[in-house]
Each structure stands twice: as C-alpha cells, then as structure tokens.
Amino acid sequence: MSSQRATAFVPGHVTAFFSAHPADDPAVAGSRGAGVTLADGVTVRVSAADVAADGATGDAAAADAAAAAATADSGSRTIDGDRGSIGAVEDVLADLNATGADVAVETDLPIGAGFGVSGAAALGAALAANAAFDRGRSENDLVRTAHAAEVGRGTGLGDVVAQARGGVPVRLEPGAPGVGELDGVPASARVEYVTFDELSTEEVLGGDTTALSAAGEAALDRLRADPRLPTLMDAARGFARDADLLVPEVAEAVDAVDAAGGEAAMAMLGRTVFALGTGLSDAGYEPRACRVDAAGARLVDDRDRG
Amino acid sequence: MSSQRATAFVPGHVTAFFSAHPADDPAVAGSRGAGVTLADGVTVRVSAADVAADGATGDAAAADAAAAAATADSGSRTIDGDRGSIGAVEDVLADLNATGADVAVETDLPIGAGFGVSGAAALGAALAANAAFDRGRSENDLVRTAHAAEVGRGTGLGDVVAQARGGVPVRLEPGAPGVGELDGVPASARVEYVTFDELSTEEVLGGDTTALSAAGEAALDRLRADPRLPTLMDAARGFARDADLLVPEVAEAVDAVDAAGGEAAMAMLGRTVFALGTGLSDAGYEPRACRVDAAGARLVDDRDRG
Numbered sequence: 046m047s048s049q050r051a052t053a054f055v056p057g058h059v060t061a062f063f064s065a066h067p068a069d070d071p072a073v074a075g076s077r078g079a080g081v082t083l084a085d086g087v088t089v090r091v092s093a094a095d096v097a098a099d100g101a102t103g104d105a106a107a108a109d110a111a112a113a114a115a116t117a118d119s120g121s122r123t124i125d126g127d128r129g130s131i132g133a134v135e136d137v138l139a140d141l142n143a144t145g146a147d148v149a150v151e152t153d154l155p156i157g158a159g160f161g162v163s164g165a166a167a168l169g170a171a172l173a174a175n176a177a178f179d180r181g182r183s184e185n186d187l188v189r190t191a192h193a194a195e196v197g198r199g200t201g202l203g204d205v206v207a208q209a210r211g212g213v214p215v216r217l218e219p220g221a222p223g224v225g226e227l228d229g230v231p232a233s234a235r236v237e238y239v240t241f242d243e244l245s246t247e248e249v250l251g252g253d254t255t256a257l258s259a260a261g262e263a264a265l266d267r268l269r270a271d272p273r274l275p276t277l278m279d280a281a282r283g284f285a286r287d288a289d290l291l292v293p294e295v296a297e298a299v300d301a302v303d304a305a306g307g308e309a310a311m312a313m314l315g316r317t318v319f320a321l322g323t324g325l326s327d328a329g330y331e332p333r334a335c336r337v338d339a340a341g342a343r344l345v346d347d348r349d350r351g
Numbered sequence: 352m353s354s355q356r357a358t359a360f361v362p363g364h365v366t367a368f369f370s371a372h373p374a375d376d377p378a379v380a381g382s383r384g385a386g387v388t389l390a391d392g393v394t395v396r397v398s399a400a401d402v403a404a405d406g407a408t409g410d411a412a413a414a415d416a417a418a419a420a421a422t423a424d425s426g427s428r429t430i431d432g433d434r435g436s437i438g439a440v441e442d443v444l445a446d447l448n449a450t451g452a453d454v455a456v457e458t459d460l461p462i463g464a465g466f467g468v469s470g471a472a473a474l475g476a477a478l479a480a481n482a483a484f485d486r487g488r489s490e491n492d493l494v495r496t497a498h499a500a501e502v503g504r505g506t507g508l509g510d511v512v513a514q515a516r517g518g519v520p521v522r523l524e525p526g527a528p529g530v531g532e533l534d535g536v537p538a539s540a541r542v543e544y545v546t547f548d549e550l551s552t553e554e555v556l557g558g559d560t561t562a563l564s565a566a567g568e569a570a571l572d573r574l575r576a577d578p579r580l581p582t583l584m585d586a587a588r589g590f591a592r593d594a595d596l597l598v599p600e601v602a603e604a605v606d607a608v609d610a611a612g613g614e615a616a617m618a619m620l621g622r623t624v625f626a627l628g629t630g631l632s633d634a635g636y637e638p639r640a641c642r643v644d645a646a647g648a649r650l651v652d653d654r655d656r657g
Contacts, residue, residue, distance in 0.1 A: 172537055175537060176537065176538075179579075181577055181578060181579050182537070182578065183521065183534045183535065183536065183537070183575075183578040184518070184534055184535035184536070184537050184578075185534040185535070186578075187537060211646065212490070212649070215489065222534070223532075226529075228489045228490055228491040228528070229489065229490035229491070230489065230490070231478055231481060231482065231488070231489070231490050231493060231650060232482075232650065233649065233650040233651060233652050269489075271487055272487060272488065272489040272490075272492075273485075273487050336652075339646045339647075339649040339650075340517065340645045340646035340647070340649075341645075341646070343518070343539065343645040343646075344537060344538065344539040344645075345539060346539050346642075
C-alpha cells in the first residue's frame with residue numbers, strides 16, 4: 046500500500062549555543078547544546094515521479110519545473126519553486142531508495158542563515174519519502190537517517206534531532222536517537238528574528254572547534270542548572286562572546302534589544318539575531334515573527350496544507 | 352518572575368497493547384507497548400489562588416466553583432467545572448510545592464475509559480504549575496514527576512511518556528525520561544472512537560499480569576519489525592484476544608469495522624474501540640472523531656485558548 050505522495054513539515058531551529066562532538070560513525074557524531082524551534086519551517090513534498098507527471102496536482106508551474114529538472118535516474122528537485130537540490134536530502138533519498146521521486150522543498154526561512162534549513166529539508170524528505178513509498182521505517186530510524194546525512198555533508202550537527210523534538214530542545218548528549226539524549230525547556234513564546242547575511246556552517250565546523258566547544262559546555266551547564274528561557278538567552282550571549290563568533294551587525298542588534306529591556310542572542314551559525322517576545326520590534330528593528338513550534342517534525346495531511 | 356497563571360494541553364492516549372514492568376522506583380517502573388495520541392485531550396489551568404480570587408478571569412462560574420472548593424491548605428480543584436480532584440495531580444502539585452494553586456481540569460474525553468485522562472491531567476498540571484510558579488524544572492523533570500505520580504497511584508504505566516511525545520508512540524523500554532526509551536510510528540491519521548462503559552485500570556494492573564505481558568511483548572516485536580499503522584492495529588487485536596481482555600460490546604464493534612473493511616482495536620484499558628479513518632462510521636456506529644496529535648504535551652498561550 047503506497048500513498049505515492051506525502052508532505053512533511055519540519056520547524057526551523059536556531060541554535061543558542063553548542064559544543065561539537067565529531068565521530069567516525071555519523072549516528073554517534075553530533076553536538077550538545079540548546080536552541081529554539083520555530084513555527085516557521087520547511088515543507089517537503091515527495092511524490093512518485095509518474096504521479097506528478099500525470100498533471101493531477103493541478104499545479105502547472107510545479108509540473109513544468111518537475112519536467113524540466115527530471116532525469117532518467119532521479120526525479121525533479123525544486124527549492125521554493127526553482128530547480129535546486131540539497132546534498133543531505135539526496136543522501137536521505139538514496140538511503141530510502143527514493144531518488145526517483147519528485148521532491149519540492151519550500152520555506153520562508155532564509156537559507157544559510159542559521160535556521161537549520163538543510164537539516165529540516167533532510168528530515169522532511171525522510172518523513173515524506175517513507176510515507177509516499179510506504180518504506181515502513183520508524184520515526185527514530187528516519188531521524189537517524191537525516192541526522193547521518195546532515196553530519197556526513199558537514200552542514201550541521203544537532204539541528205535534526207532538535208527539529209524532530211520541537212519546542213526548546215536541549216541536547217544533553219550528542220548523536221541520533223538511541224545514542225543521543227534530549228531534554229527541553231518547557232516554554233511557549235513568541236520569537237522575532239532578523240537576518241543580515243549568510244555565514245558558512247561548513248567553514249566554522251571544519252575549523253578548530255576546541256575553544257567553541259569549551260564555551261558551549263559551560264553554557265549547557267548553566268542551562269541544565271536553570272532550564273528557563275532567560276537563562277538560555279543569557280548563556281547564548283556568553284557563548285557567542287567566548288567562542289568569538291559575534292559579527293558586528295549581530296552584536297549591535299543584541300545590544301539594542303538589551304538596551305530596550307529585551308532578550309536577544311545570535312543564531313548559531315548565521316548572521317541572525319533572534320529575540321523573545323517583541324524584543325527586536327521594541328529596539329526599532331523590523332523583524333519577522335513566529336512562535337516556538339510545539340510539535341517538531343511531522344507528516345501533514347495533504348488536505349490540511351496546499 | 353512568575354506568570355501566576357498557566358495552561359497546558361495534553362493529548363489523550365489510547366494504548367493498543369502493552370506489557371507491565373513494575374519496579375520499586377516509580378521512575379523505573381512502566382510499560383512497553385504502543386498506542387495512539389489524540390488531538391482530543393485534557394486542558395489543565397493552574398493559577399495562584401489569589402489571582403483567581405480577584406475575579407480577573409471574568410469566568411464567574413469558575414470563580415464560584417473555586418471559592419467553593421478552596422480550603423486553607425489547598426486551592427480549588429475542578430474537573431469539567433465540577434468540584435473534584437485526581438490523585439496523581441495532587442502528588443504532582445505536592446512535588447512542585449504548588450498545592451495552594453487553583454487547578455481546573457477540562458476534557459471532552461470520557462474518564463475511566465482508556466484515554467489516559469489521569470495521566471494527561473498529571474502531566475498538564477506539572478507543565479502548568481511549573482510555568483505559573485516559575486519552578487524552573489526541565490521537560491524531562493516534569494514528565495518524570497507526572498509519570499511517578501501516575502505509577503504511584505496505580506492508574507497507569509505508560510500514558511504519561513506517550514502523551515509527552517505525541518504522535519503514535521512506541522514504548523521500547525519502560526520508565527520515565529532518562530530510563531525509558533521511545534520510538535514512534537510516523538503517521539498522520541483520522542481516528543474514530545466509541546466508548547461503552549468504564550473499566551478499572553487499577554483492577555487489571557493490580558492482578559496477575561504475566562500472560563498479559565507475554566502477549567504485549569509479542570505484539571511489540573511484531574510492530575518493531577514493521578512500524579506501520581495497520582500492523583499496530585492488527586497487533587492490538589491479537590493482544591486483546593491473547594490477554595483475554597476483550598469485552599463483548601468491544602469485540603462486536605471490532606468485528607463490525609473489520610467486516611466493513613476497516614481497522615479497529617480495543618483501547619487498553621477501557622471499554623472503548625478506536626478505528627482508523629472512518630472505520631466505525633462505515634460500520635454504522637456514531638463515533639467521535641479527531642486526528643492523531645502531532646505535538647504531544649505542551650504549554651498553550653492563554654491568548655490562544657479560552
């Protein structure tokens with residue numbers, strides 16, 4: 046029994062602080078740290094190529110793009126309607142024997158700005174491809190596959206497991222389900238964010254992360270002793286400073302929010318500032334806003350969305 | 352910093368099958384098995400007694416009930432607007448030093464019918480009391496507290512950890528966070544249910560559970576080998592039969608759904624049948640319907656609800 050078509054939603058994730066824990070086995074590799082998942086996220090639609098080709102979607106533009114990008118060996122790949130692929134998504138599809146599928150990734154989040162879009166796309170592809178092709182994998186299996194793909198591509202270490210959980214995830218131990226360990230800060234909050242420019246995750250994670258990881262461990266100890274949102278934000282600011290990752294525009298915005306009585310920090314790794322409540326608005330910025338995502342990654346009923 | 356008032360929502364949970372794993376330490380005790388969490392659930396509102404007493408809620412009936420039930424040592428307790436308390440909720444409040452709070456439990460689910468209402472109320476009270484009184488506990492801590500209270504009262508073994516996760520939780524190993532282990536069947540589905548009468552969880556769990564647990568382990572092995580919803584339903588039917596828990600009205604409904612081409616099973620432990628999609632409607636019943644809950648237990652913004 047195969048539904049031939051499925052859609053998944055995965056929340057964005059801004060990392061507040063982290064320590065890097067590389068390992069040969071990508072399911073064991075990962076990061077410790079904490080962050081906030083966002084109701085703004087990534088939607089991934091997967092369909093068997095022949096289903097899309099019959100035009101039953103009624104979406105002429107998508108069908109055209111699909112036809113344009115399709116090859117003999119793999120289906121079409123689009124990102125926000127334009128032809129494009131993501132390495133970790135391809136690895137997930139290969140693992141699920143679903144490279145022939147048409148895969149459409151859609152997001153309102155900025156890409157390469159610290160929102161974990163690549164991890165979200167990989168996890169969404171895993172959930173949707175498993176459902177569309179009825180592969181019969183469990184949730185832990187699918188999270189493990191997406192985590193391994195993301196780690197293998199060097200584009201992230203902890204976004205996938207955090208995005209699978211939702212809320213305000215705390216990564217107590219690094220790694221995929223069955224290896225890593227998670228907790229969470231219980232919180233429902235409005236989050237604002239502003240992005241200035243891109244920052245390469247691969248570049249930072251590929252360098253010497255010793256000092257960064259020491260700062261990340263110290264921040265995690267603080268949050269575990271007091272798992273509250275204001276403590277998370279303060280630990281994030283300390284981490285950015287100690288790990289020497291602050292960039293001028295971000296530092297300026299964090300200071301402006303603080304001066305206006307709010308709580309802001311830098312999203313790791315991006316030239317992005319996120320704030321609780323109306324922190325950035327109060328400081329005179331024009332941020333985008335959403336809420337903490339309560340659910341984590343999930344299949345969505347095609348009747349519910351688009 | 353205390354918000355003085357907070358609300359949590361916890362999904363209902365129908366257990367498909369389980370094995371019982373008692374232990375002296377209630378965080379270690381629990382069950383293995385699987386079930387389905389429901390978007391129909393339990394809402395718990397917690398407020399510091401003096402906040403409710405000032406009438407700022409604008410809910411005159413609730414304020415009256417609160418005043419009626421309040422004592423010197425503990426705040427008011429209501430269940431669906433009527434005075435009433437739940438043992439596991441009281442234990443959670445004591446653990447959080449919040450017995451003075453006014454606590455209102457609201458649910459559309461039948462009580463004592465296999466939906467995990469007591470566990471949901473305990474977990475909702477933990478989340479909401481922690482937020483209202485700013486106790487600074489982590490999510491795992493709060494789940495652990497509610498799980499221990501539920502196990503201690505003998506009203507459930509696995510609902511709390513399942514309700515914390517949401518979706519279609521598979522309890523691989525029994526116990527609270529840090530001890531137990533969870534997976535999930537990735538699925539978004541409509542669920543229908545009909546309840547015939549109450550069944551005492553305490554009575555069944557208090558008896559000899561050897562045969563029941565053997566049947567539960569066999570069902571779990573089947574689901575782990577094939578984590579799909581139809582397999583879960585089939586394993587649930589086998590469990591109810593092998594554990595000799597089927598009651599006549601339930602057996603009749605399950606057979607009727609099967610005859611109509613659908614998938615149904617008994618909710619453990621209640622005189623309740625649940626079915627996928629429109630299974631019960633198709634068989635001529637007049638069920639209540641909701642969807643699988645994607646999020647699990649969560650704080651809800653008071654601006655969002657009520």
